[in-house]
Amino acid sequence: MTTSKTIAILGAGAWGSTLANLASLNGHRVSLWSRQGNLALEDVLKDAEIILSAISMKGVRDVALLVKSYPLSPDTIFVTATKGLDPKTTGTPSQIWQTEFPNHSVVVLSGPNLSEEIAQELPAATVVASKNLADATTVQLVFSSSKFRVYTNPDSVGVELGGTLKNVMAIAAGVCDGLHLGTNAKAALLTRGLTEMVRIGRVLGANTETFYGLSGLGDLLATCNSSLSRNYQVGYQLARGKTLTEILASLKGTAEGVNTCQVLMQISQQQNLTIPITEQVYRLLEAEITPQKALNELMLRDIKSEYH
Ligand SMILES: NC(=O)C1=CN([C@@H]2O[C@H](COP(=O)(O)OP(=O)(O)OC[C@H]3O[C@@H](n4cnc5c(N)ncnc54)[C@H](O)[C@@H]3O)[C@@H](O)[C@H]2O)C=CC1
Numbered sequence: 612m613t614t615s616k617t618i619a620i621l622g623a624g625a626w627g628s629t630l631a632n633l634a635s636l637n638g639h640r641v642s643l644w645s646r647q648g649n650l651a652l653e654d655v656l657k658d659a660e661i662i663l664s665a666i667s668m669k670g671v672r673d674v675a676l677l678v679k680s681y682p683l684s685p686d687t688i689f690v691t692a693t694k695g696l697d698p699k700t701t702g703t704p705s706q707i708w709q710t711e712f713p714n715h716s717v718v719v720l721s722g723p724n725l726s727e728e729i730a731q732e733l734p735a736a737t738v739v740a741s742k743n744l745a746d747a748t749t750v751q752l753v754f755s756s757s758k759f760r761v762y763t764n765p766d767s768v769g770v771e772l773g774g775t776l777k778n779v780m781a782i783a784a785g786v787c788d789g790l791h792l793g794t795n796a797k798a799a800l801l802t803r804g805l806t807e808m809v810r811i812g813r814v815l816g817a818n819t820e821t822f823y824g825l826s827g828l829g830d831l832l833a834t835c836n837s838s839l840s841r842n843y844q845v846g847y848q849l850a851r852g853k854t855l856t857e858i859l860a861s862l863k864g865t866a867e868g869v870n871t872c873q874v875l876m877q878i879s880q881q882q883n884l885t886i887p888i889t890e891q892v893y894r895l896l897e898a899e900i901t902p903q904k905a906l907n908e909l910m911l912r913d914i915k916s917e918y919h
């Protein structure tokens with residue numbers, strides 16, 4: 612247990628509320644801010660030693676600019692828990708925070724963390740990542756408990772990308788289950804999906820090894836095997852014949868994989884990357900093809916070595 616910290620949590624959705632609760636249970640002074648709530652952002656930020664953002668990707672830049680308009684202690688640590696990519700710059704949420712606050716430490720928090728299970732006090736583990744081990748350790752101590760095991764990792768890009776890229780694979784996994792393609796197909800999809808995540812991650816500066824940890828493989832397994840995942844739900848319902856518009860209209864919360872997929876298509880063009888699963892998910896989301904056609908396209912690609 613660490614000394615009690617003053618913590619501002621921005622974003623009172625499913626994940627922000629759950630993280631606020633974890634920190635409160637550990638005895639920290641937590642304020643939970645959202646644009647619809649009653650608390651003034653200025654008051655919430657005033658004495659904050661840690662500012663954690665659990666804002667959906669689409670709101671991160673606006674909120675970062677808003678935060679910038681208020682005075683902060685120079686020692687304040689930012690923590691980002693958003694799993695998405697910026698459509699404007701193709702950058703990650705931590706890159707947005709770091710650009711706006713170049714003199715502050717930015718720590719990434721990501722892992723197999725379906726919030727509904729954590730809210731039910733089921734055990735889970737996560738990763739806090741930063742090159743600055745002292746700051747990562749501070750955040751580790753804030754959230755660690757007998758129900759929530761927190762690891763540190765120096766590879767913040769890799770940890771952040773693991774949580775972000777698996778959302779696209781979770782849409783694909785939902786399609787796989789929605790079409791009742793079986794256990795072998797699912798295993799093949801997740802394994803090749805992980806290879807694709809590593810391929811993207813490497814060009815974006817991540818360590819390959821990180822993808823085999825909690826924030827990569829761990830989150831891939833959790834999200835691709837659970838109907839609690841909004842991204843999985845998107846894929847599952849597409850396979851059952853619903854349109855994306857219908858699905859998103861009834862979905863509780865944010866399915867970041869939908870936008871992430873579009874940004875990954877931009878990145879793949881810029882970097883000349885082969886990302887077949889992401890490409891088929893993209894075409895499916897754009898209603899260019901049916902789930903069955905997406906499957907056929909993947910199965911009938913040129914045969915090749917597993918290592919490429
Ligand atoms: N729910 C979960 O199990 C987990 C979610 N995440 C990630 O956390 C992020 C948030 O997810 P949830 O809390 O589930 O989503 P949510 O939809 O429940 O909440 C999103 C929050 O972002 C705020 N927001 C959205 N656009 C905004 C804007 N333009 N300006 C200000 N605030 C804005 C909303 O008001 C809300 O407070 C996502 O990136 C998600 O991938 C990460 C781990 C677990």
Ligand SMILES: O=C(CO)COP(=O)(O)O
Nearest residue numbers: 722723724725840841842
């Ligand atoms: O990131 C998550 C679990 O780690 C939550 O997944 P969804 O956003 O698909 O619900």
